[in-house]
Amino acid sequence: xxxxxxxxxxxxxxxxxxxxxxxxxxxxxxxxxxxxxxxxxxxxxxxxxxxxxxxxxxxxxxxxxxxxxxxxxxxxxxxxxxxxxxxxxxxxxxxxxxxxxxxxxxxxxxxxxxxxxxxxxxxxxxxxxxxxxxxxxxxxxxxxxxxxxxxxxxxxxxxxxxxxxxxxxxxxxxxxxxxxxxxxxxxxxxxxxxxxxxxxxxxxxxxxxxxxxxxxxxxxxxxxxxxxxxxxxxxxxxxxxxxxxxxxxxxxxxxxxxxxxxxxxxxxxxxxxxxxxxxxxxxxxxxxxxxxxxxxxxxxxxxxxxxxxxxxxxxxxxxxxxxxxxxxxxxxxxxxxxxxxxxxxxxxxxxxxxxxxxxxxxxxxxxxxxxxxxxxxxxxxxxxxxxxxxxxxxxxxxxxxxxxxxxxxxxxxxxxxxxxxxxxxxxxxxxxxxxxxxxxxxxxxxxxxxxxxxxxxxxxxxxxxxxxxxxxxxxxxxxxxxxxxxxxxxxxxxxxxxxxxxxxxxxxxxxxxxxxxxxxxxxxxxxxxxxxxxxxxxxxxxxxxxxxxxxxxxxxxxxxxxxxxxxxxxxxxxxxxxxxxxxxxxxxxxxxxxxxxxxxxxxxxxxxxxxxxxxxxxxxxxxxx
Numbered sequence: 001x002x003x004x005x006x007x008x009x010x011x012x013x014x015x016x017x018x019x020x021x022x023x024x025x026x027x028x029x030x031x032x033x034x035x036x037x038x039x040x041x042x043x044x045x046x047x048x049x050x051x052x053x054x055x056x057x058x059x060x061x062x063x064x065x066x067x068x069x070x071x072x073x074x075x076x077x078x079x080x081x082x083x084x085x086x087x088x089x090x091x092x093x094x095x096x097x098x099x100x101x102x103x104x105x106x107x108x109x110x111x112x113x114x115x116x117x118x119x120x121x122x123x124x125x126x127x128x129x130x131x132x133x134x135x136x137x138x139x140x141x142x143x144x145x146x147x148x149x150x151x152x153x154x155x156x157x158x159x160x161x162x163x164x165x166x167x168x169x170x171x172x173x174x175x176x177x178x179x180x181x182x183x184x185x186x187x188x189x190x191x192x193x194x195x196x197x198x199x200x201x202x203x204x205x206x207x208x209x210x211x212x213x214x215x216x217x218x219x220x221x222x223x224x225x226x227x228x229x230x231x232x233x234x235x236x237x238x239x240x241x242x243x244x245x246x247x248x249x250x251x252x253x254x255x256x257x258x259x260x261x262x263x264x265x266x267x268x269x270x271x272x273x274x275x276x277x278x279x280x281x282x283x284x285x286x287x288x289x290x291x292x293x294x295x296x297x298x299x300x301x302x303x304x305x306x307x308x309x310x311x312x313x314x315x316x317x318x319x320x321x322x323x324x325x326x327x328x329x330x331x332x333x334x335x336x337x338x339x340x341x342x343x344x345x346x347x348x349x350x351x352x353x354x355x356x357x358x359x360x361x362x363x364x365x366x367x368x369x370x371x372x373x374x375x376x377x378x379x380x381x382x383x384x385x386x387x388x389x390x391x392x393x394x395x396x397x398x399x400x401x402x403x404x405x406x407x408x409x410x411x412x413x414x415x416x417x418x419x420x421x422x423x424x425x426x427x428x429x430x431x432x433x434x435x436x437x438x439x440x441x442x443x444x445x446x447x448x449x450x451x452x453x454x455x456x457x458x459x460x461x462x463x464x465x466x467x468x469x470x471x472x473x474x475x476x477x478x479x480x481x482x483x484x485x486x487x488x489x490x491x492x493x494x495x496x497x498x499x500x501x502x503x504x505x506x507x508x509x510x511x512x513x514x515x516x517x518x519x520x521x522x523x524x525x526x527x528x529x530x531x532x533x534x535x536x537x538x539x540x541x542x543x544x545x546x547x548x549x550x551x552x553x554x555x556x557x558x559x560x561x562x563x564x565x566x567x568x569x570x571x572x573x574x575x576x577x578x579x580x581x582x583x584x585x586x587x588x589x590x591x592x593x594x595x596x597x598x599x600x601x602x603x604x605x606x607x608x609x610x611x612x613x614x615x616x617x618x619x620x621x622x623x624x625x
């Protein structure tokens with residue numbers, strides 16, 4: 001049933017709500033609930049969608065070949081290639097170097113710091129995936145704040161928001177743009193106004209959005225953000241270390257003498273972790289299990305409030321201090337008296353594609369694998385004050401750790417965590433930076449000139465980065481956010497089912513029948529708002545899949561321009577400003593900024609409203625409605 005035939009007339013009759021449409025609505029409802037509750041990881045939910053759609057083929061029309069078509073879809077492959085290209089640029093240290101130059105300019109002026117943050121972040125996010133851009137710049141911006149005596153809370157949410165608006169500068173700025181382009185091309189058979197987006201299809205509007213958003217963040221936004229984290233971070237106060245860290249001395253004649261750190265940890269119990277061994281003037285940070293103890297050693301341990309008193313009953317161990325040990329840790333901000341032996345205290349953010357997601361926190365295993373001792377934990381901005389051992393980790397969780405400089409260097413090169421401060425001796429392939437930039441320019445130029453599709457030019461760019469040594473072959477897989485790839489593969493057949501079953505047609509009819517009496521510009525604005533709100537509870541890619549077909553059909557039903565409505569949905573899906581859950585970059589800054597849920601809404605709601613008006617008016621000006 002053609003949507004145009006159903007909705008083109010002003011007095012259109014109500015389309016039939018078929019059994020097929022009802023079944024697809026049921027699948028969509030289940031998907032939304034799973035995305036909202038996060039009962040399953042995103043990638044598992046996506047695989048489940050494929051299975052359910054194929055099993056219900058008589059109603060959904062999704063056969064096995066269609067069900068797995070998302071894996072071979074041009075948008076999915078292009079996103080995968082762009083993530084690898086972004087990873088290659090990251091390995092050169094180019095983004096971080098831009099950040100350091102930003103720091104030298106910013107000084108101690110909050111507005112200059114915000115200006116530098118947006119000027120670096122937004123343009124870069126137009127050509128590199130904004131998720132790794134934010135991951136790379138979190139430590140840089142945090143250091144800018146500390147050097148300028150500014151609270152990181154004033155800069156980190158603006159960093160995330162600047163990356164989101166910057167993603168709207170080009171087709172390759174976000175995976176959402178690429179997916180929307182693919183859906184638009186698929187709908188082109190029914191709507192002549194639609195087709196695949198070109199590289200700079202909406203750049204003029206993206207520039208307007210970036211300028212307006214940046215001005216808001218620089219001149220208004222920082223007044224709405226509280227200073228959750230002090231300008232000079234004091235981890236003793238932030239993480240209440242005085243209640244959880246203590247010094248334990250190995251007394252003469254102790255049965256612990258000659259034992260290893262691992263054996264001492266077993267003797268203390270599962271709730272107590274040895275984070276340092278102090279011997280004379282030497283301080284061993286995150287000691288290995290095989291390290292042997294001597295008489296007179298002082299063990300710095302991390303535990304919870306209840307278990308810390310039990311240390312007094314351990315034979316051969318004497319509790320000699322609590323606040324002193326915590327103060328020593330909280331001041332470990334840089335290499336000091338003992339050079340590389342002094343540990344650096346910093347925060348680690350669990351990243352989107354981390355192997356730690358879903359794992360239970362094992363302090364001893366973490367120390368052995370990462371070379372860092374865990375001192376504290378924040379979950380969604382809130383300090384975890386009870387037992388952290390065995391706590392299941394999620395994306396955005398922030399671990400306070402102490403690690404030697406060399407361990408911090410290694411951590412900064414891993415994809416499991418984001419180090420919330422720049423490592424002291426970063427290792428980048430700086431000599432490969434010109435090559436990486438040349439490859440990216442080539443990829444963009446080939447696609448912009450329409451010599452070859454963006455998928456092909458991006459894949460060629462991946463090969464070029466490996467051949468030229470910008471990326472090593474074994475780093476290709478680490479650069480990919482696999483949950484995003486699986487999400488795309490799962491929601492693409494869902495979109496096909498929405499269109500084929502008539503479910504999209506029915507929703508479009510409801511929109512037209514309830515809002516068709518409003519001016520076209522207002523209906524366009526309502527679609528923007530509806531998409532933005534939906535993106536806050538499910539992923540941005542899922543929002544595009546659900547609403548692009550509906551927007552096109554509704555536009556046709558009221559005699560409007562389908563391209564304008566598709567563009568409004570695309571822009572709105574990439575601007576999740578109301579909370580930390582709607583967009584992964586918001587989660588990355590949650591812990592380091594010490595934010596609470598309401599902080600996002602306080603600064604984000606006015607920005608969302610402002611950009612909704614600017615975007616809708618911009619669409620009307622450039623393309624008409």
